[in-house]
Amino acid sequence: MGSSESARKSSGVFQDVINSIFEPGVNHGVLVVMNCAFIGLFLILFYLLVATGFNLHVCALTAIAVLLFASIQWFIRELASSKVLAKKSPASSRPSSSHKKKKL
Template sequence: MSAAPAPTKRAGVFRDVIDSIFEPGVNRGVLVVMNGAFAGLFAILGYLLFATRLNIHVCALTVIAALLFAAIQWFIREVAAVQKPPAAAGAAAAQPPRQKKKKL
């Protein structure tokens, strides 16, 4: 009787974060933790907006945090787009260019 291979387990979010230190780019675990941290930040800022009756300083911090979150999300999408080559461009590069016929 042969031993069945043990099922592989998913490493987990925190293991992904630790592994991302040694890998280039950003993996899914880092994105989950970062988005969770921003969700907590926005929850606290939302409470502060209510508790301070829209204090101008808290409003400014909320706008800065929202812009930072948007910039980070945009940057991650751009890096992912550069790392993943489009399929159509790869197929076009594999074919040699056609030569034009000369008119006499």
């Protein structure tokens, strides 16, 4: 095991985020940073809810943030499950390249 391989495996969360710029898809570091950002958002919105006496606008913003977080988490899980299915059957998931357009 070379030193570059061990450095690549032991890279931190922020190094994963930087590396994700050059890779397709989302890696673990990006997910961790995104979830931490949402936790910060939820803490601030909870504080605003208490400070404003449960203002209707802040309640609406909180609901929007929760729904956004839930939809992103759902999309990431669906993307991961589609990758697992694609690895199990790579031939059936790719469209056939032998299709030719019919001339009318």
